[in-house]
Amino acid sequence: MFNRPIEIVKTYLIGALALAVLGLGAWSRYQSSNIVDLRAENQAQAQTISQQSADIEKLKQEAVENQRILLELSKQEAEARSESDEVIKSIPQDVKQSHPYNASAPRNVVEFLRK
Structure with missing residues (x-):
């Protein structure tokens, strides 16, 4: 009489255990798939970081080169300015006060000098 309820x-216990085992198996499979996806994403991010690091290094080198060129151009500009100052200083005072010296230059000459 009591055998039937125990059976x-x-x-039900065997069914619940089987269901739990199947559920854990499915959960384990899902987690495994999730780990594989995360590893692939991690690899892609590592490649991106590597590429960006190389790009940053290249940009740093270009910045150093640009700085060198800028200093060189500044030096050349200073030399040209000092040369032009010397030329201006070498013009005698009576020439500076003469009419042609104070006259307006032709428009194309002024535009050329502005460039």
């Missing part, structure tokens, strides 16, 4: 409980 039913055993059946």
Whole structure:
């Protein structure tokens, strides 16, 4: 008489255990798939970081080169300015006060000098 309820409980327990095992298997499979996806994403991010690091290094080198060129151009500009100052200083005072010296230059000459 009491055997029948025990059999039913055993059946339900076995079914619950089987369901739990299947559920854990499915959960494990999902987690495994998730880990594989995360590893692939991690690899892609590592490649991106590597590429960006190379780009940053290249930009740093270009910045150093641009700085060198800028200093060189500044030096050349200073030399040209000092040369032009020397030329201006070498013009005698009576020439500076003469009419042609103070006259307006032709428009194309002024535009050329502005460039």
